[in-house]
Amino acid sequence: MPAHDAPDDLDDEAAVTPAPEPVDLPDSDGGAEPVLPETIRQRVISLAAGAMTGLPLDELPMPLRRVAKFAPNRRARLGGPVIAMQLSGDPLLRQRLATRVVNDAGDLGASILEGVAPPAADPVEVAALAYLARPDGWRDLVERATDAVRAEAQGAAASERVRDVEQRLARAEHDRAVARVEADKLRDELARLRDETAGLREEVRSLGKALRESQAKERKATEMLASEKGRAARATADHDAELRRMRAKLAEAETAAGAQRQSAKDARAVDDARLWLLLETIGQAAVGLRRELALDPTDRLPADFVAEHDADRPENAAGTGAARALDADDPARLDQLLSLPKAHMIVDGYNVTKKGYGELSLEQQRNRLITGVGGLVAQTRAEVTVVFDGAERVVGLPPAPRGVRVLFSKKGETADELIRRLVRAEPAGRPVVVISSDKEVIDGVRRHGAYPLGNDTLLRRLSRS
Incomplete structure (x- = not known):
């Protein structure tokens, strides 16, 4: 077994x-x-x-x-x-x-x-x-069989050599026949080349005659070129003289322009002094008015009132935040606007996330955007409101970072309408930045004094952070 x-x-x-x-x-x-x-x-x-x-x-x-x-x-x-x-x-x-x-x-x-x-x-x-x-007697059997195998191998090798010799002979015969055909072709080609050579000799004689005629024409053209060069030299001298006169006139014009620029600079300095005096007067008047009205600081902002009546907040949402936008994609412009006092930035949520993080799910898009603007709020101390369409609102959204307000539009209202309502609620003169590449949103908020910036501006600013 x-x-x-x-x-x-x-x-x-x-x-x-x-x-x-x-x-x-x-x-x-x-x-x-x-x-x-x-x-x-x-x-x-x-x-x-x-x-x-x-x-x-x-x-x-x-x-x-x-x-x-x-x-x-x-x-x-x-x-x-x-x-x-x-x-x-x-x-x-x-x-x-x-x-x-x-x-x-x-x-x-x-x-x-x-x-x-x-x-x-x-x-x-x-x-x-x-x-x-x-x-x-096994050795004899092995030896005889070995001799037979070797003889068979030698016979096969001999047969292979015979076949090889026969193939070589056939190829040689074929090459000989091809060589005869090629020799006939070469004789025909030689006769043709002799005829072509005779024709070429005649063509060379004709070309020699044409060359001599061309050389005569070239000598005549050279003489004409020399006379034309003399005329061109005289024209160049006249042109140089005219150029010197024009340069003198240009120098005079530059002197006059310099005097005009200095005059404009002096006039602008006077205007700047007047403007500074006006702003100083307005500032002192605002301080006096604040003292006279005795207004108490408020812990509620205009966007909070719009959020209470015209928007839905996600559960556990929190925040205040920031910004006002210009028509530019440079993140430095966004930083300049957010550095203004009491700036408020309103972000068209899905318009930004679908451009920057379109490969992610909607939940991941929201979380990434809210986290990013949270870091921006920590750097600028601006007020930030992020608006999403209410159709995609989810329950149990993680708490927003400190200083970020997250809103969902109510049923029957779009995020674009809520953004315009938030802009209209702000007092005139407050810097409000709206982040959106939607043309209707941009046109609507610009009419109410907001600064619209494309979504690329915010995405580039967040990627830099």
Whole structure:
């Protein structure tokens, strides 16, 4: 009974074939191992690899136990050197494998055991069986089979050489015929070239005559060119004189323009002084008016009143925040506007996020925008309101960062309408920045004194943060 599982690529019939009856094999004569041609050697390894199927592992030498787990074809391919070494050095293993091989060979195996090689038998098969079984006179069988294999190989090589010589002769005959055809073509081509040469000689004579005529014309053209160069030199001198006169006039004009610029600069300095005096007067008047009215500071801003009546807040939302926008994509312009006192920035939420983070889900877009403007509020201390369409409002939105107001438009109203309502609620003169690339929103808020900025301005400012 085998001590290991049959490999997966063995068929069922080979896996259940009963062990052959042992055959009494003659002992080896103890001489030196013969040198086998490669074809016989490979056949010996193949027969031995196939005979290893079904042998218990404990009957195999240690080096062959791992090889025995392969399929026969893999044993011969991967373990050939190991099998050959064990066959030459382990007579007991060779006898066990030869028993199976001889039984499988049938009549040919029986003839080999008797020391007789059938005339019609394959010499490679005869040599392989004789090498494994080693009956009396096995060396003669192996030697005769080796001679037959070598003679067959030499005959095949001789036949191949004969075929090669015949092919070379055929190619030489073909090349000779082609050479004759080419020689005829070359003779025809030579005759044609002689005719062309005669024509070319006549053409050369004609071209020589034309060349002489052209040289005469060239000499005449050279004389005319010299006279034209004299006229051009006189015209250049006149042009240079006119250029000097024009440069003098230009210098006078530049002097006059400099005087005008200085006058304009002095006039602008006077206007700046008047403007500064006016602003100083207005500032002192505002301080006096604030003292006279005695207004208390308020903790509610105009956008908060709009949010109470015309917008929905997300749960846990918080914030105040910031900005007023200009028509520019430079983030520095946004920073300038947010640095104004009491600036308020209103952001068209989805208009910004779908441009900057369109590959994210709506929830991820909202969270990324709110987090980004939260950092902007921390830097500028401006008031910021982010407006989203109410159709996408979700319950349980995370708390907004400090200073950021998050609003959703109510049912029946769009975010654009809520943004315009927030802008109208602000007092005249307060800097209000609206972030949106929607043309209707931009036109609407500009009419109410807000600064519209494209969504690229805010996205670039946030990416810089």
